[in-house]
Amino acid sequence: MANRDFYYSLWEGDSCLVSNIPDNLKYYANVKSLETIEAINKKNTINEVINVSNGDRYRLTIKEEKGYKIAFISNIQDHIRSSKLSIADVNSILSRAKMIDESISKAKKEVRDNFSKFTHNLKTLCTMSIQDIEVFSPTGSTADLKISKLSDWKIYVSELESEDKTELAKTLMRIYKNMQHVQNDIMVYEYLFDGISITKKPNDHSIHKIITRSVLCCASILLEKGVRIKFGNSTWPIKIDYTSSQVALFYIMDNIIKYIKPNTDLDIKFEKNKTGKIVVIFEMESLFVEKSEEKKIFEEGYSGRHSVHANMSGKGLGMYTAKKILEENNASIIFLSTGEPTDAFLHRKYGKNKIMITFN
Amino acid sequence: MIMDNYVSMFKDYYEVAVIILAIIGAIAVKSRKKKESVSSENSPQNNTGENSENPQDGDKREQTYIKVINAGIHNGVNMTKAEIKQDKKVLFIDDNNYPIIKLLKKNGWNHVKLINDPDSLNSDDITSADIIFVDVIGVGKVLGFQDQGFGLAIALKESYPNKKVILYSQEKNNFHKAIKKVDAAIEKTSNIYDIENEILSLFGVGAE
Numbered sequence: 001m002a003n004r005d006f007y008y009s010l011w012e013g014d015s016c017l018v019s020n021i022p023d024n025l026k027y028y029a030n031v032k033s034l035e036t037i038e039a040i041n042k043k044n045t046i047n048e049v050i051n052v053s054n055g056d057r058y059r060l061t062i063k064e065e066k067g068y069k070i071a072f073i074s075n076i077q078d079h080i081r082s083s084k085l086s087i088a089d090v091n092s093i094l095s096r097a098k099m100i101d102e103s104i105s106k107a108k109k110e111v112r113d114n115f116s117k118f119t120h121n122l123k124t125l126c127t128m129s130i131q132d133i134e135v136f137s138p139t140g141s142t143a144d145l146k147i148s149k150l151s152d153w154k155i156y157v158s159e160l161e162s163e164d165k166t167e168l169a170k171t172l173m174r175i176y177k178n179m180q181h182v183q184n185d186i187m188v189y190e191y192l193f194d195g196i197s198i199t200k201k202p203n204d205h206s207i208h209k210i211i212t213r214s215v216l217c218c219a220s221i222l223l224e225k226g227v228r229i230k231f232g233n234s235t236w237p238i239k240i241d242y243t244s245s246q247v248a249l250f251y252i253m254d255n256i257i258k259y260i261k262p263n264t265d266l267d268i269k270f271e272k273n274k275t276g277k278i279v280v281i282f283e284m285e286s287l288f289v290e291k292s293e294e295k296k297i298f299e300e301g302y303s304g305r306h307s308v309h310a311n312m313s314g315k316g317l318g319m320y321t322a323k324k325i326l327e328e329n330n331a332s333i334i335f336l337s338t339g340e341p342t343d344a345f346l347h348r349k350y351g352k353n354k355i356m357i358t359f360n
Numbered sequence: 361m362i363m364d365n366y367v368s369m370f371k372d373y374y375e376v377a378v379i380i381l382a383i384i385g386a387i388a389v390k391s392r393k394k395k396e397s398v399s400s401e402n403s404p405q406n407n408t409g410e411n412s413e414n415p416q417d418g419d420k421r422e423q424t425y426i427k428v429i430n431a432g433i434h435n436g437v438n439m440t441k442a443e444i445k446q447d448k449k450v451l452f453i454d455d456n457n458y459p460i461i462k463l464l465k466k467n468g469w470n471h472v473k474l475i476n477d478p479d480s481l482n483s484d485d486i487t488s489a490d491i492i493f494v495d496v497i498g499v500g501k502v503l504g505f506q507d508q509g510f511g512l513a514i515a516l517k518e519s520y521p522n523k524k525v526i527l528y529s530q531e532k533n534n535f536h537k538a539i540k541k542v543d544a545a546i547e548k549t550s551n552i553y554d555i556e557n558e559i560l561s562l563f564g565v566g567a568e
Contacts, residue, residue: 126549131460132459
């Protein structure tokens with residue numbers, strides 16, 4: 001005997017909205033059977049006790065109302081005994097059908113939107129990297145190629161030889177950062193939207209090395225903006241998961257790259273606070289942030305007022321993600337603005353800002 | 361006597377040759393006038409939609425049009441691939457700095473430029489461009505277009521009907537009304553070969 005329970009499937013037209021009917025009962029709980037009954041049953045309802053193939057008895061109730069159909073099948077004794085109780089439960093579900101339908105549609109739209117944002121970013125990063133490679137590769141030429149030239153590596157090497165080495169280095173670093181971005185976005189998508197938790201292997205690392213490695217990934221882009229990176233010294237160790245902390249630091253660096261004023265300094269300092277915790281401080285002149293926004297910029301989907309005004313705002317996920325992942329690593333992050341703009345450049349207001357990460 | 365016959369025959373041949381040369385000359389003059397008339401109909405001065413052409417570019421444009429007239433060309437039609445690459449000004453309006461600019465230059469496109477978001481439809485970059493690629497997301501904001509790049513692309517095409525306006529997006533946006541108003545829509549993921557062919561096809565030049 002199966003466990004005592006009830007199952008149902010809810011349909012809108014031919015589209016199944018939700019179903020928990022087990023495979024062995026699907027044959028019996030088929031809403032299409034209504035179509036054959038319809039002619040003899042003006043109520044658009046089936047409500048009867050049936051014997052399934054293994055001999056178990058079930059109450060089967062199928063009903064159609066206001067465009068929704070429900071197939072309800074139960075082996076709970078009260079349902080088998082009482083057709084009225086079954087129809088009451090079916091009516092109860094049917095009365096909520098529209099709400100269920102709307103909730104499912106809303107959830108599906110949310111998933112679609114998140115996925116679309118995610119794939120948009122991935123496509124952008126891939127396209128940029130492909131085009132960057134094509135600049136230094138025969139695949140970037142639209143001229144017809146003599147197939148005989150493909151007999152060795154000369155055709156690929158000659159393209160590289162004709163290019164400036166600095167440009168080549170810049171391109172390689174851009175591609176490296178783009179690929180890192182792709183990898184991180186996939187991890188974050190799984191973490192935020194698929195509920196896949198971050199694998200954590202906390203180990204002892206040098207804080208200097210952790211920060212250096214994250215800065216190196218983005219340093220070439222900062223150099224292209226004319227930003228001078230000043231790096232403090234530290235030999236302090238921290239216990240942290242390397243992979244996820246690099247993801248969090250990547251989004252912080254990405255934010256810094258985007259908003260730092262060109263041709264200024266990025267000052268990275270290492271300090272210990274009063275309680276002996278290690279604090280990493282990123283000091284810079286970047287897009288002005290109001291005092292009232294210091295906490296908001298870590299909220300999901302929030303973009304700073306001046307960022308929106310300057311047409312530079314993104315999806316508002318970077319700093320939110322960084323904070324969430326740092327918290328998973330027992331670290332905290334705050335943003336400090338002086339509250340006064342320092343300068344305007346290209347119609348953008350800039351100010352002295354600090355990002356402080358405290359590691360436990 | 362024999363000499364007289366030769367002189368008479370020579371005179372006949374000479375008259376026939378003069379008549380043939382006169383006919384050829386007349387055809388050549390007529391053909392040239394017709395071509396000049398067609399080209400001037402499409403010159404910026406006669407184009408009501410392009411009144412805002414930058415006068416500073418007048419000399420360069422005049423040279424271009426003289427070249428066009430000399431080659432017997434009308435609005436790019438009949439231009440060779442090399443001539444199009446040499447002469448046509450390509451402008452990208454995109455908030456991201458895609459390497460496509462470098463790629464087009466690598467492939468011989470002489471005038472390629474990228475701007476992030478124009479603050480006027482009459483900017484020098486726009487008035488001087490022959491082909492304008494418009495991104496969909498992140499542009500058109502400065503000019504206040506609700507549909508961002510779609511709105512900007514429509515406004516550009518309506519202001520400059522003779523310019524080639526191409527929507528250039530990461531996403532397939534086949535259902536927006538702008539698609540029908542612009543000259544083409546290309547996905548950003550397209551290969552350089554694809555992009556080049558799309559531009560060339562707008563000037564009647566097919567893939568090789």
